[in-house]
Amino acid sequence: NAGVTQTPKFRVLKTGQSMTLLCAQDMNHEYMYWYRQDPGMGLRLIHYSVGEGTTAKGEVPDGYNVSRLKKQNFLLGLESAAPSQTSVYFCASRGGRGYTFGSGTRLTVV
Amino acid sequence: GIQVEQSPPDLILQEGANSTLRCNFSDSVNNLQWFHQNPWGQLINLFYIPSGTKQNGRLSATTVATERYSLLYISSSQTTDSGVYFCALNSGNTPLVFGKGTRLSVIA
Numbered sequence: 561n562a563g564v565t566q567t568p569k570f571r572v573l574k575t576g577q578s579m580t581l582l583c584a585q586d587m588n589h590e591y592m593y594w595y596r597q598d599p600g601m602g603l604r605l606i607h608y609s610v611g612e613g614t615t616a617k618g619e620v621p622d623g624y625n626v627s628r629l630k631k632q633n634f635l636l637g638l639e640s641a642a643p644s645q646t647s648v649y650f651c652a653s654r655g656g657r658g659y660t661f662g663s664g665t666r667l668t669v670v
Numbered sequence: 671g672i673q674v675e676q677s678p679p680d681l682i683l684q685e686g687a688n689s690t691l692r693c694n695f696s697d698s699v700n701n702l703q704w705f706h707q708n709p710w711g712q713l714i715n716l717f718y719i720p721s722g723t724k725q726n727g728r729l730s731a732t733t734v735a736t737e738r739y740s741l742l743y744i745s746s747s748q749t750t751d752s753g754v755y756f757c758a759l760n761s762g763n764t765p766l767v768f769g770k771g772t773r774l775s776v777i778a
Contacts, residue, residue, distance in 0.1 A: 591763075593765055593766070595768075600770075601770060602674075602756055602758075602768030602769055602770045602771055603756075603758075603768045604768075605765050605766075605767075608765050610763070618765060648711060650713065652766070654766075657718050658701055658703045658715065658718040659701075659703060659715070659758070659766055660715065661705075661713040661715070663711075663712055664711055664712070664713075666711070
């Protein structure tokens with residue numbers, strides 16, 4: 561049982577490049593989330609989804625887009641990366657016993 | 671939205687010592703979790719504890735929902751307990767909100 565899997569684990573982008581982060585969960589959870597974590601801070605919510613085909617904005621959505629075409633996958637896109645998006649990104653899904661987090665993606669934008 | 675405050679922000683312990691971490695919150699909750707972020711950045715779910723008391727080995731947690739706080743107890747601390755401890759919670763179907771964490775350093 562893999563839980564929540566994030567790919568890739570590390571990535572370096574140049575300013576202006578685009579990329580997609582993939583989150584996959586095998587627990588049949590309806591709710592999925594993308595958070596970012598910056599040094600010395602807790603996790604802040606970027607976007608979330610309450611079910612297949614739905615998305616909603618969180619606390620810090622600017623510069624990101626998301627899609628939930630399949631229940632098990634939640635994609636986070638950066639259309640034009642900026643240095644301010646250098647961060648560690650965590651995906652999570654929610655079940656009856658709380659949230660389960662992936663192992664994170666460390667993204668550096670130079 | 672709901673506010674989460676953790677204390678202390680930093681804590682240094684000698685190996686073998688006990689500690690208590692506190693999480694105060696501003697509204698009623700139906701989900702509260704404690705996480706440990708290890709030095710490699712992984713978030714480990716310690717407790718799902720919207721109310722009551724739970725124990726897992728040297729760790730235990732208590733949430734008093736009516737008084738809007740939760741406590742995480744670490745007994746006989748070990749160097750592997752080092753890292754950042756986060757309290758996170760939500761009410762209804764709102765997303766999980768994180769505190770800023772307590773950074774724990776356990777020294778041998």
